Amino acid sequence: MRNFKGYIIVLASIIMLILGGCKLQVESLADKSIEGANVEGKLKVHYIDVGQADAILIEQEGKYMLIDAGNNDDKEILLSYLKSNGVKRLEYVIGTHPHEDHIGSLDAVIEKFEIGKVLMPKVTHTTKTFKDVVSETKKKGLKFTTPKIGDTFELGEGKFTVLAPNSSEYKDLNEYSIVIRFEYGNRSFMFTGDAEAHSEKEIINNGLELRSDVLKAGHHGSRSSSSNEFLKKVKPKYAIISCGKDNDYGHPHKEIIERYNKLGIKMLRTDKLGTIVCLSDGESIEFVSKDGIINEVDNKSNQEDNNDEEEDEQLNSISIENIDKVKELVFIKNNGNTKVNLKGYKLLSVKGNQQFIFPEVTIEPGEAITVSSGDGKGDIQWGKKNMWSNSSEDPGKLYNSEGKLISEFK
Incomplete structure (x- = not known):
């Protein structure tokens, strides 16, 4: 009997070790994307690899927000990623527009996490995906918040400003995309959903500050977005392109790649790098992936570069x-x-x-x-x-x- 009890204890210990090992492995995979980077006290922007879709997690001072939630099939990937990064509450959830590749797993996110606000544009869709998001939002006792141009929201020490949509009616759902500009210290980020050239022109005309260090390329790098005029106003140093490997759409399109190259904008692509995490203390900025640090630390902000350009112009x-x-x-x-x-x-x-x-x-x-x-x-x-x-x-x-x-x- 004693031997039997001993076997039970040994077996239990082995199971615990196996489970513990699995847990350590999951945690190490979650941390691998920021290996070698000092992230304490910094802003973290996670451009999550969800294939031909969008999902972006922003974290500052233990506060979180999510912009888009991938496809329906990305549910387990997304929920696992959020949990492994310590997310229990999302202050803001933004569904930029009602296409499935942006709100597919949004209902699951709303169900599983405590939510502060759900921001959605004022447009409906007939798909089951959209109806599921509406249903889950109501179950949680929440309502959609329709942001207005110029509205600002705080996340920790960061804040974001709403830049689009600027009109009440569009022919294309992509143009309803909520576009925001996030500021932290002297660094700035723009998130565009699938906003296309028409919306970009409206954004330029609304007179708000547009210059951003990092731009999430519109519509997965499609030729319908990232107009030359828009890029010259935003003046990004980096562009993140969220797209699937060997996708059927040919994203990013050749002319967009050439346009970014011509303007000297460095492109970082999820189809090549997987999940990309941007780290900033408000002054410096760096990008990391599962393979480690992508770029050397950039200590010069977009604003400083613009000042240099203005000085050169004056010279x-x-x-x-x-x-x-x-x-x-x-x-x-x-x-x-x-x-x-x-x-x-x-x-x-x-x-x-x-x-x-x-x-x-x-x-x-x-x-x-x-x-x-x-x-x-x-x-x-x-x-x-x-x-x-x-x-x-x-x-x-x-x-x-x-x-x-x-x-x-x-």
Whole structure:
């Protein structure tokens, strides 16, 4: 009898070890996508690999939100992923639009987790998938929240702003897609559902801030979305394309890949990398997958890059157009698209090493101003003394406020 009890104890121990091993394996698989990355205290955006569908989990300070929920067949994958990442409550669930590849498993998510708000566009669909989502939402005592343009919602220390849909009626369900821009510190992310070019144009026209470091490519990288005009306004550094391997639609389409490449936007694809997790502390940003870190840590935000572009534009836009050495007039023009404050800029008459430091003066795009000396009469007076040599070479040089040479006239 004692031996029998001993066998039972040994058998129970073996079972416990097996179960424990299985649990460890599941946990390690869940953690593998962020292996080698310091994620404590950071924002995590999970672009979950659900094949030819969308599902995105956003996590900040222990708060979670889900944007779309894959197909009906993705139920077990999605629920397992959420649970393995510690999700018990979702503050927000967004079904961007009623297509099955975006709300397929949404009813299961609503059933299994505590839910704060369910955001859906104001449009219905006749499919069983849509009816299941409606039914499960009612069972939980919840109602659909129809967000309005400019509405903002907080998630931990992050917040998101609603950018679309901008109209009440569309011919295509894709255009009803809820589009949001999520901000955390100095980093920003845009999530577009299946919004197409028509909706993108409306988003541009609504006047809200669009620049985002990371763009979830519209409609799985279809040629119907990611218009050139839209990409130039958003100015993403990275684009996440959620699509299935060898899918029947040919996503992402060749012309979209070429468009991203031409604009220097780095593409990360779930059909090639699997689930992609973006990590940010509000300043730096990095991407990881099951294979480890995808990119080196990026410490420069989209906004900083845009500032650099504006500075470069200013360097190339202000120039000395002409120097009339007889009339002692220097003609300076802004050939760029933005106004420039010339305060601290320096004009140099090379031969006599004579310098003029500009006061507070703004020059508009396309505008030209004159700097006069001697008896010359211009917009800005340098001095009563003649500054330019008429009998020998005397180039003029213009430096910006940081001392960089930006123009020279001989």
